[in-house]
Amino acid sequence: MSTNRYVEDMAVTTSLAPRLAYFVAVARHEHVTRAAQELGVPQSTLSRAIVRLEQDLGVSLFARKGRTVALTTAGRTFLASAEQALDGIAHAAESVQQDADAAYGKVAFGFLHTLGPETVPGLIRAFRADHPRVRFSLVQNYGEAMLEKLRSGELDLCLTSPLPDAPDLVARRLDExxxxxxxxxxxxxxxxxxxxxxxxxxxxxxxxxxxxxxxxxxxxxxxxxxxxxxxxxxxxxxxxxxxxxxxxxxxxxxxxxxxxxxxxxxxxxxxxxxxxEIGVAWLDGHPDTPPVAAFKRFLLSRRGRLIPELEPLAPQEGHQSEN
Incomplete structure (x- = not known):
């Protein structure tokens, strides 16, 4: 899509979006007064919004008989898409609210491949002892790729090594x-x-x-x-x-x-x-949802206890050991 076309489409969307809920309410009630009462707005405000919407679209959405209205053919076509758009907005709002919920929210967490088999499962198990319903979106990758995902907003936190030294990131050493x-x-x-x-x-x-x-x-x-x-x-x-x-x-x-x-x-x-060194990193100034803040506190509380110390692997039989 060209830049000019994108700008034009955004201008149309910005103009129409605030009036979609007004249009759908009038279409469902087929009555301006009842729709205004449901929305809690003055009838005159609602009427002007509908007239302006029709002017912007260049089509008549309603056939009017006093305060009673009926959808035109164009109005019925527009209603289906308007309801779909509003449902999408409602679903998006519900999703972000769920992700931010302190008890049921989600943490987007990245980590190195080498921390996947033991360290990360153990961390999540320990964290969920006190936060059993918090959900995780897990991403395994190498360090630089995860830092870019932090910057793009795809990750909330990541375990990485070495620790990044960048002005837009915060890093805290947890273990070695x-x-x-x-x-x-x-x-x-x-x-x-x-x-x-x-x-x-x-x-x-x-x-x-x-x-x-x-x-x-x-x-x-x-x-x-x-x-x-x-x-x-x-x-x-x-x-x-x-x-x-x-x-x-x-x-x-x-x-x-x-x-x-x-x-x-x-x-x-x-x-x-x-x-x-193994540490946790996040985007500086990025606001934390309650579940992200809780998991960040948990990780910082594990300083010095993040990596289980494994016993040295013994040489196989027949090899001489150097002391």
Whole structure:
């Protein structure tokens, strides 16, 4: 649609919309006085509104006999669409009121894929112990995509890493999660429990794609260890990377899995300190509905307790451990 056509359509809509309820009331009653009484407006106001509506449309909507009126053919056609439009407005109003209801409302919540299997279900279960009817619209994505959804109003809150530093966003650190070097179970380092990241400088890495927060953290940690990782494969999910590692296609820096995957060994990184911060972000100045405000308070109350600390995965039998 062209800009001029859009402007023209908006002008017509703005002119007609306030008078639709008046028109529908008169059409249903077929009587101006009774319609005015139902609407609680002066009869003269209602009559002028109907006349102006007909003038704007350029058609007669009613045939008049005193205060009694009857719809014309054009009026019956217009009535069907006007009732549909008013029903749509009523439905939209009901929807947003329900979403904002303190007990039954909805929270649009985004989170990283790696937080989906354990962290987010546990959070929602704990929150709903006190708010059992609050509904959630859940979105899994990478960090930058979720921040754009915050800005567009598609999300109320999101769990992300690293924390954004942007003037239009508010971010609060909640916890940190250790990252491990994941290697194939027949790798030369597979017998170790811990490792300095510099020892993997000559390895081939599999990583998330550029733009993902974990990819940026991986690049930064490798730089701190004194090398640039040689990246052979890029993916979109941590578990896909684990599969690539198990297939012998490289090593990866990843958060702990919810369930141990066969074919890989996960080593604690002693230097540099390999962690990622997890925090909650929202759009600055964006008003919270009661359910969003309640869930935000809940998340902030979980500082330091957001990520369950998993026990280090033991090397498989036959591998020698480094103490």
């Amino acid at each position: 999660q250790r990252l491990r070097l994941v290697v194939p179970d027949d790798h030369r380092l597979a017998g170790r429990k811990r490792i300095r990241l510099a020892e993997a400088a000559e390895e081939t890495f599999v990583t998330l794609e550029a733009g993902y927060g974990l990819r940026r953290i991986t690049d930064d940690l490798c730089a701190e260890a004194g090398f640039t990782p040689r990246v052979a494969f890029e993916g979109e999910e941590a578990e896909t990377l684990r599969g690539l590692v198990a297939a012998g296609l490289g090593v990866a820096l990843l958060p702990p899995p919810a369930v141990a995957r066969p074919g890989v060994v996960e080593l604690n990184v002693t230097a540099p300190r390999a962690v990622r």
